Amino acid sequence: MKSSCRIIGHFEHADTFLNALRRLKKEEGIVGIRTFSPIPMHEVEQILGKKRSPIRFFSVFGVLFGGISAWLLASYGSLQYPLITGGKPIIAVPAFLVIVFEFMILFGALATILGLLIYIRLPKFRVESGYDSAFSVDQFGIRVRCPAACSEVVQQILQDSGADEVSHERH
Amino acid sequence: MSEPSYKKVTADLLKTMHAPRRLYYVLLALDLLVLAIGIFSWAYQIKHGMGSSGKNNPVGWALYIATFVFWIGIGHSGTLISAILFLFRCKWRNAVFRTAEAMTLFALTTAGFFPLIHLGRPEFFYRLFPYPQNGDLWINFRSPLTWDVFAVVTYMVVSALFFFTGLVPDLAVIRDQSTGWPKKIYGFLALGWKGTDRQWHHYTSAYFLMAALATPLVISVHSIIAWDFAMSIVPGWHSTLFAPYFVTGAIHSGLAMVLTILIPMRRIYRLEPYITPSHLENIAKLLIFTTLIMFYSYSTEFFMAWYSGNIFEQEIFLYRVVGDYAFVFWIMVVFNAILPLLFIIGEIRRSPFWLFILSILINIGMWSERFVIIVTSLAHEYLPAAWGLFEGPTWVELGIIAGSFAWFFLWFLLFVRFFPIISITEVKELLPQPLKSEGGK
Numbered sequence: 001m002k003s004s005c006r007i008i009g010h011f012e013h014a015d016t017f018l019n020a021l022r023r024l025k026k027e028e029g030i031v032g033i034r035t036f037s038p039i040p041m042h043e044v045e046q047i048l049g050k051k052r053s054p055i056r057f058f059s060v061f062g063v064l065f066g067g068i069s070a071w072l073l074a075s076y077g078s079l080q081y082p083l084i085t086g087g088k089p090i091i092a093v094p095a096f097l098v099i100v101f102e103f104m105i106l107f108g109a110l111a112t113i114l115g116l117l118i119y120i121r122l123p124k125f126r127v128e129s130g131y132d133s134a135f136s137v138d139q140f141g142i143r144v145r146c147p148a149a150c151s152e153v154v155q156q157i158l159q160d161s162g163a164d165e166v167s168h169e170r171h
Numbered sequence: 172m173s174e175p176s177y178k179k180v181t182a183d184l185l186k187t188m189h190a191p192r193r194l195y196y197v198l199l200a201l202d203l204l205v206l207a208i209g210i211f212s213w214a215y216q217i218k219h220g221m222g223s224s225g226k227n228n229p230v231g232w233a234l235y236i237a238t239f240v241f242w243i244g245i246g247h248s249g250t251l252i253s254a255i256l257f258l259f260r261c262k263w264r265n266a267v268f269r270t271a272e273a274m275t276l277f278a279l280t281t282a283g284f285f286p287l288i289h290l291g292r293p294e295f296f297y298r299l300f301p302y303p304q305n306g307d308l309w310i311n312f313r314s315p316l317t318w319d320v321f322a323v324v325t326y327m328v329v330s331a332l333f334f335f336t337g338l339v340p341d342l343a344v345i346r347d348q349s350t351g352w353p354k355k356i357y358g359f360l361a362l363g364w365k366g367t368d369r370q371w372h373h374y375t376s377a378y379f380l381m382a383a384l385a386t387p388l389v390i391s392v393h394s395i396i397a398w399d400f401a402m403s404i405v406p407g408w409h410s411t412l413f414a415p416y417f418v419t420g421a422i423h424s425g426l427a428m429v430l431t432i433l434i435p436m437r438r439i440y441r442l443e444p445y446i447t448p449s450h451l452e453n454i455a456k457l458l459i460f461t462t463l464i465m466f467y468s469y470s471t472e473f474f475m476a477w478y479s480g481n482i483f484e485q486e487i488f489l490y491r492v493v494g495d496y497a498f499v500f501w502i503m504v505v506f507n508a509i510l511p512l513l514f515i516i517g518e519i520r521r522s523p524f525w526l527f528i529l530s531i532l533i534n535i536g537m538w539s540e541r542f543v544i545i546v547t548s549l550a551h552e553y554l555p556a557a558w559g560l561f562e563g564p565t566w567v568e569l570g571i572i573a574g575s576f577a578w579f580f581l582w583f584l585l586f587v588r589f590f591p592i593i594s595i596t597e598v599k600e601l602l603p604q605p606l607k608s609e610g611g612k
Contacts, residue, residue: 012605012607013604013607014606015604015606016607036367037366037371039600040372044368053373053375055377077310077312078313080303080309083308085313086313092312095312095318096313098322099318101387101391102318102388102395103321105329105384105385105387105388106329108380109328109332109333112377112380113381115373116373116377117362119373120374122362122370123363125358125359131365133348135365136346136347136365137177137344137347138181162607
């Protein structure tokens with residue numbers, strides 16, 4: 001991309017925002033679309049063709065890791081000083097399962113949060129280009145990154161769809 | 172009635188964080204005073220020994236463990252409302268879950284102190300954790316008290332993560348609406364959240380997974396607390412009923428505490444348009460459900476004692492009804508399993524006044540339940556020669572328990588001052604989206 005630009009459309013209404021998004025998605029050559037909204041919107045995911053989030057694999061990994069490590073910890077700790085208590089065997093399956101279960105949940109939750117932070121690329125403390133503080137309150141935004149040659153088409157689509165404001169950043 | 176706009180919701184819900192009125196500072200000062208009494212009492216106990224708390228044979232567990240179980244229970248409805256009702260897609264939870272979740276977290280932080288207070292030598296608390304101690308001796312992984320440590324720590328960490336995850340989009344709203352150093356602090360806490368398609372996509376997935384993980388956790392935690400008792404062979408404790416009975420009791424007390432907190436809060440902060448009578452009514456309906464289970468559990472305990480033919484079980488349950496602590500037992504039965512049935516009457520269920528009064532009675536009833544379970548069984552075990560009475564409560568014990576309530580409410584007072592008590596984002600999700608085709612808002 002020789003020279004690219006960013007065009008940001010501000011919308012007060014969800015229907016005009018979604019309409020603009022649909023039209024941009026259909027337009028060939030436009031790939032860098034980013035939306036901002038104060039609430040999660042399933043329609044956005046459908047239009048952008050999002051696949052299921054892979055965070056669930058982090059959770060599964062965390063759960064398995066937690067379970068196995070708890071079993072190893074309890075077994076190792078008990079074997080280090082084999083003292084029979086309560087008439088239970090040194091490696092007591094039902095008793096250890098309680099600790100295994102708790103560790104499964106603990107590490108499952110920790111891994112889920114880790115996966116979330118990795119996938120949403122946070123924490124990030126620099127200002128995201130095109131972000132407007134109204135997007136967290138009551139406005140919807142679309143930021144399109146495209147070659148300079150496409151910028152007019154994008155601006156036209158945003159305006160025709162009912163954007164309340166369209167701004168432009170050249171890079 | 173027209174729905175408020177997103178802008179109005181944001182403004183209304185952020186208002187709770189504005190400079191507080193004098194009442195807030197009066198409450199804060201009173202709270203700190205009671206907390207100071209609690210700290211002094213604990214310091215006194217550390218210096219003079221556990222005897223100052225009225226603990227002796229045979230009642231070696233008393234108010235501290237009763238209050239520990241009580242506070243853990245209080246936390247349960249927070250996870251019920253935030254995770255279980257989320258999985259069931261109960262939309263009404265959106266307005267109340269933040270408060271319930273905060274309550275969970277603060278109740279757990281309070282509960283966590285009691286095993287330490289009960290230790291007598293709290294400076295050795297780290298010996299509860301798994302590491303090779305003297306002579307490579309590890310903690311006993313087969314002991315329910317060790318399970319307890321794992322369960323409570325897990326519950327605390329997961330609740331804190333769940334609470335913070337839910338808070339992040341709202342922290343971004345506060346960041347965007349503030350200036351100066353608050354903007355920097357909230358900006359730091361919001362981690363750079365911008366509400367992009369990518370962020371919402373993964374966030375909703377992660378939130379769902381966290382709810383799915385928290386749901387079995389909440390059931391497991393109070394089951395494990397119940398096994399602290401049920402794994403022993405003390406009459407009145409050694410029962411398979413204990414785990415579900417404790418879990419229900421925990422949800423029962425937690426829902427009551429949610430009402431105790433929400434009702435004055437909605438009044439003080441003028442949140443009636445957001446926390447409506449129907450929200451309170453729904454909590455009351457859940458309470459009818461838990462009340463019926465409590466009633467069933469109390470009855471089943473007696474049935475099991477009678478049907479087992481075990482004279483020790485029969486004796487302890489008879490002792491509970493007519494013995495030295497019968498008045499606490501009857502408070503438990505009436506406040507937990509009979510009076511809340513008044514919620515069947517629609518007028519009572521929809522009246523904030525009656526909801527508030529009954530919620531306090533349930534809180535008293537549930538604390539009494541913990542007392543009855545612990546003290547009566549220990550006071551009246553197998554050997555009549557070893558029977559004895561609880562030698563408290565002493566001023567030290569009462570001071571510490573009062574201090575625990577102050578600690579819990581201190582966190583709440585700080586929470587309402589610095590964070591939105593209703594989720595701004597989730598309330599917006601309940602509203603119809605602003606549409607141009609309908610004239611917009």
